[in-house]
Amino acid sequence: MSTPTPTEGRAAPEPIKAVPVRHPGRWIAAAVLLVLAAMFVNMLVTNDKFNWPFLLENMFSPPVLYGVWTTLKLTVLAMAVGISLGIAVAVMRLSGNPILAGLAWVYTWFFRAVPRLVLCVLFGNMGILYQNLELGLPFDNYWMPALGLDGDARFYSVPMNEVLTPFMAALLALALSQGAYMAEIVRAGLLSVDKGQTEAAQALGMGRGLILRRITLPQALRVIVPPTGNEVTAMLKDTSLVSAIPLTTELFFQLQAIGNRTFDLFPMLVAACLWYLAITSLLMVGQFFLERSFTRGDRSAQAEVTIMQSKAGH
Amino acid sequence: MSATAGGEDASTRAGDLPQAPGDDVMVLAENVHKSFGRLEVLRGIDLEVRRGEVMCVVGPSGSGKSTFLRCINHLEKINGGRLWVNGRLMGYRQHGGRLYELRDSQVAAQRRDIGMVFQAFNLFPHMSVLGNVVEAPVRVKREPRAAARETAMELLDKVGLADKAASFPRQLSGGQQQRVAIARALAMRPELMLFDEPTSALDPELVGEVLDVMKDLAREGMTMVVVTHEMGFAREVGDSLVFMDGGVVVESGAPKRVLTDPQHERTRAFLSKVL
Ligand SMILES: Nc1ncnc2c1ncn2[C@@H]1O[C@H](COP(=O)(O)OP(=O)(O)OP(=O)(O)O)[C@@H](O)[C@H]1O
Ligand SMILES: [Mg+2]
Numbered sequence: 001m002s003t004p005t006p007t008e009g010r011a012a013p014e015p016i017k018a019v020p021v022r023h024p025g026r027w028i029a030a031a032v033l034l035v036l037a038a039m040f041v042n043m044l045v046t047n048d049k050f051n052w053p054f055l056l057e058n059m060f061s062p063p064v065l066y067g068v069w070t071t072l073k074l075t076v077l078a079m080a081v082g083i084s085l086g087i088a089v090a091v092m093r094l095s096g097n098p099i100l101a102g103l104a105w106v107y108t109w110f111f112r113a114v115p116r117l118v119l120c121v122l123f124g125n126m127g128i129l130y131q132n133l134e135l136g137l138p139f140d141n142y143w144m145p146a147l148g149l150d151g152d153a154r155f156y157s158v159p160m161n162e163v164l165t166p167f168m169a170a171l172l173a174l175a176l177s178q179g180a181y182m183a184e185i186v187r188a189g190l191l192s193v194d195k196g197q198t199e200a201a202q203a204l205g206m207g208r209g210l211i212l213r214r215i216t217l218p219q220a221l222r223v224i225v226p227p228t229g230n231e232v233t234a235m236l237k238d239t240s241l242v243s244a245i246p247l248t249t250e251l252f253f254q255l256q257a258i259g260n261r262t263f264d265l266f267p268m269l270v271a272a273c274l275w276y277l278a279i280t281s282l283l284m285v286g287q288f289f290l291e292r293s294f295t296r297g298d299r300s301a302q303a304e305v306t307i308m309q310s311k312a313g314h
Numbered sequence: 315m316s317a318t319a320g321g322e323d324a325s326t327r328a329g330d331l332p333q334a335p336g337d338d339v340m341v342l343a344e345n346v347h348k349s350f351g352r353l354e355v356l357r358g359i360d361l362e363v364r365r366g367e368v369m370c371v372v373g374p375s376g377s378g379k380s381t382f383l384r385c386i387n388h389l390e391k392i393n394g395g396r397l398w399v400n401g402r403l404m405g406y407r408q409h410g411g412r413l414y415e416l417r418d419s420q421v422a423a424q425r426r427d428i429g430m431v432f433q434a435f436n437l438f439p440h441m442s443v444l445g446n447v448v449e450a451p452v453r454v455k456r457e458p459r460a461a462a463r464e465t466a467m468e469l470l471d472k473v474g475l476a477d478k479a480a481s482f483p484r485q486l487s488g489g490q491q492q493r494v495a496i497a498r499a500l501a502m503r504p505e506l507m508l509f510d511e512p513t514s515a516l517d518p519e520l521v522g523e524v525l526d527v528m529k530d531l532a533r534e535g536m537t538m539v540v541v542t543h544e545m546g547f548a549r550e551v552g553d554s555l556v557f558m559d560g561g562v563v564v565e566s567g568a569p570k571r572v573l574t575d576p577q578h579e580r581t582r583a584f585l586s587k588v589l
Contacts, residue, residue, distance in 0.1 A: 200436035200495075203387055204450035204502060205426035207419050214453060218440050 055267035058258050059274065067251035068275060074170060074250070075236045081175035082235075083228070086182020091212065093187055104183065111180035117241045119177055123169040124245035132157045133164075170242035170250070178235060185227050189220030225294050229287035233280050240272075251275060334401050340365045340506050340537045341386060347394035348381055348561075355381045357561040358395070363506075368538045370548035370569065373558035374584055379541045382558070383508050386539065387428045388421050399428060400505055426454060429499030433511040435491040437483040437498070443470065444479040447498045455502065462501070469497040473527050489520030493527055500531075507531065509540040545589060549573055557581045 044050060058064060092104035111119070136154030144153060164172075193216045201211040243253035255272045259265030335342040341363035348356035355378045363369050371379050384390040385397060388405040397404045405421055406413045416424070438446050447466035451457040457465075470476045473493035475486075483491055492512055499507060509528065513521040525547050532538060532551045542548060548555050548569045555569040557576075565572060565581045573589070576582045 194436075196432060196434050196436040197438065199389055200430075200432060200438070202389060202422070203425060203428070203430035204498070205422050205454045206450060207422045210453055214449065215438060219438075 049266055050270060051264060051267045054262075054264060055271050058255075058268065059271040061258075063254050064251065064258070064271070064275075066249060067254035068279070070167075070247070070249045071236070071239045071251040072279070074167070074174065074239045074242065074247075075232065077171055078174035078178055078239075079232055079235055081171070082178025082182050082231075085175065085179030086184075086186045087217070089179060089183035090186035090190060093183065094190060108180045108183050111177045112184075114177075116173065116177050116238050117244060119173040120170060120241050120245050123164075123173040124166065126169065127160045127164050130160050133160050166242075166245045166247040167249075169245050170239075170247045173245075174235065174238065174242070178231065181231060182228070185224055185231070186220065189222075189224035190216055192223045193219045222294060226291055229283075229290065232287070233283050236279055236283065237276060240276075334403070335362070335398055337401070338365050339363070339398070340367070340400060341539065342398040343382075343386075343395065344397075345395035346382070346385060346392050346397055348378070348385055348390060348392050355561050356385070356392075359558075359561075359563055361556060361563055361566065363537060363539060365537055366535045367553045368532045368536075368540065368551055369554045369556060370552040371539065371541045371556045371558060372543065372545070372548065372584070372588075373564075377558045378561045379558055380510050383430075383510050383539060383541055386506075386508060387425050387430055389430075399424070422454075426502055427505045429502060429504035429507040431492070431495050431499055431507070431509045431512045433514050435483075435488070435495045435515070437491055437495055439483050441482075442479065443475065443481050443483065443486070443494050446483070446494060447501045450498070451501050466497070466501055469500050470494070472500075472530070473497045474523070487520060488516045489523045492516065492524045496524075496527055496531075505537060507536055507538045509538065509542070511541050511543065513542070513544060543588060545573060557584065559584065 089104045089107055092100040093108075095101060114122075134154045135156040136152065140153040144151070197215055197219065198211055201215045206215070239250060240252040242250055243256065246253060248254075248257075252272055255268040255275075256265070259268035339362055341361075343359050343361050346356055346359040347354070359378075359382055361369075371382070373379050381390060385392050386399060386404070391405060402424060404424060405416055407416060408414075437443075438449065441449060444463065444466055447469060448459065448462040451462040451465065452459055467476060467479065470479055473496055475490060475493055475497070478486060478490065478494070483494070486494065496512075512528070513524050516524065521544070525544065528538070528540070528547070529551050540547070540552070552569040554566060555572045556566040557564050557572065557578075557580075559580050565576060565578050572581065573585065576585055
């Protein structure tokens with residue numbers, strides 16, 4: 001009987017050479033898909049309904065580029081307003097004040113229940129409610145006559161159609177809807193922060209606003225940022241809904257208009273796909289770097305700990 | 315008629331309420347009651363912590379030690395009794411025999427000169443060690459950043475962690491984190507420090523380094539209320555020892571006396587288990 005000798009001094013074994021398992025199914029599937037892809041590319045090139053020269057000529061025409069600009073502007077503004085609203089509504093929900101929490105709940109309930117397309121059309125038609133938008137004391141039409149006073153208590157008035165332009169209607173519809181979704185995301189983020197953080201900050205004499213701004217919100221961002229990135233992409237795509245208001249300067253409306261005018265709609269729809277594809281891809285790259293920068297603190301911290309441990313080991 | 319009499323009665327009783335304690339008293343609790351819903355956690359706590367005193371609080375789990383500590387800096391609202399810190403009624407203003415709740419900002423202001431150290435450290439993980447320590451002085455007291463940094467570095471040096479100023483909390487051991495937490499509380503120049511089982515979450519070999527910092531602090535004359543299971547610390551550093559059970563103070567006195575010659579059966583039973 002020989003006891004196994006310690007690994008030291010033993011020759012390394014020969015590397016294993018074995019026949020790998022074959023996967024014929026994979027090869028067949030790949031071949032089928034390749035043929036389908038080739039057929040698709042062939043169609044793109046040979047089917048003249050795509051009308052590529054016409055598509056390329058119009059895809060970068062000034063009205064379409066202006067449409068891209070409008071779409072981007074609408075996305076950024078709607079997200080900015082939506083995020084601010086979301087933070088405010090989430091804070092209201094968590095405030096412990098039953099009236100504020102109830103209001104916040106009703107807001108989220110309504111704007112998450114109604115489809116964005118319906119909201120867009122609704123806000124586009126809001127102008128029929130009032131001719132003018134007026135600033136003044138509420139219910140003056142009741143209490144002024146009751147007090148025996150003539151006239152009204154309104155100090156400022158603008159025609160409704162000057163305020164509620166199609167762009168404003170689009171922005172309102174998208175931002176209010178986004179606010180409701182952001183409120184849920186921000187709330188989940190704030191709830192993910194350990195209660196001990198708030199208590200430690202309170203014990204240091206920090207007030208509510210300061211604690212939110214400096215302690216809880218920054219920590220909640222790790223939970224808030226990833227879904228918000230997805231929301232930006234979704235918002236970019238949903239800006240196409242505002243062509244129903246109609247907001248005529250928007251990208252999808254412009255492409256459709258060219259298609260309808262020239263009786264050659266299909267290439268313009270493809271152009272819309274290409275534009276949304278391009279912008280969304282750019283956004284996804286941005287999201288990748290943003291998320292990476294948010295976890296960087298952890299990773300470098302982790303690296304440093306590893307270095308410390310390896311130093312301690314020596 | 316009887317309703318009016320009752321009202322008068324109540325107002326005279328309120329008028330007879332004890333007035334703010336003298337200058338040498340840091341904490342005065344009078345008949346402090348606290349319930350969570352129907353659960354009565356504190357059932358009439360009376361105690362006094364004098365300026366410069368180190369009071370250790372011991373007792374079985376669930377006896378209300380943490381709750382009492384949290385009442386002192388008004389992290390919990392008391393339901394009855396009175397609690398003064400540094401001559402001020404915590405959380406309320408007493409005027410004409412009535413109590414008025416203080417606003418959030420006023421409560422926050424009251425907390426500024428009370429430091430608190432938690433069992434779970436509760437450092438801010440998104441800030442560096444230095445960031446943790448300067449945060450409150452800069453944001454709450456509006457100290458100039460440079461001055462706050464200088465003080466913070468002195469405090470970190472004092473707890474032996476000046477070389478960790480740029481590290482983040484998660485890179486530190488538990489003992490180091492707790493020492494940073496102590497430095498963070500001291501940065502507000504508190505007149506009273508509350509410790510809630512500061513070493514209970516630590517590996518045994520790290521307990522000593524935190525207790526050493528606390529001993530230094532006691533030696534410098536800091537007023538401290540320490541909830542702890544470290545009987546050695548209580549005996550060596552404590553000026554008084556309070557034994558709590560079931561939401562009341564069962565026994566209190568000089569630590570040596572309480573530990574070696576407990577007067578109550580419940581104290582004896584508890585000590586026989588932990589010593
Ligand atoms: N926020 C709260 N809501 C409801 N009950 C609570 C709350 N905080 C504490 N309690 C209850 O109050 C009682 C006393 O709790 P407390 O934390 O003060 O005990 P303790 O003496 O500190 O115990 P331990 O030694 O385990 O820390 C426990 O029964 C606990 O469950
Ligand atoms: Mg406790």
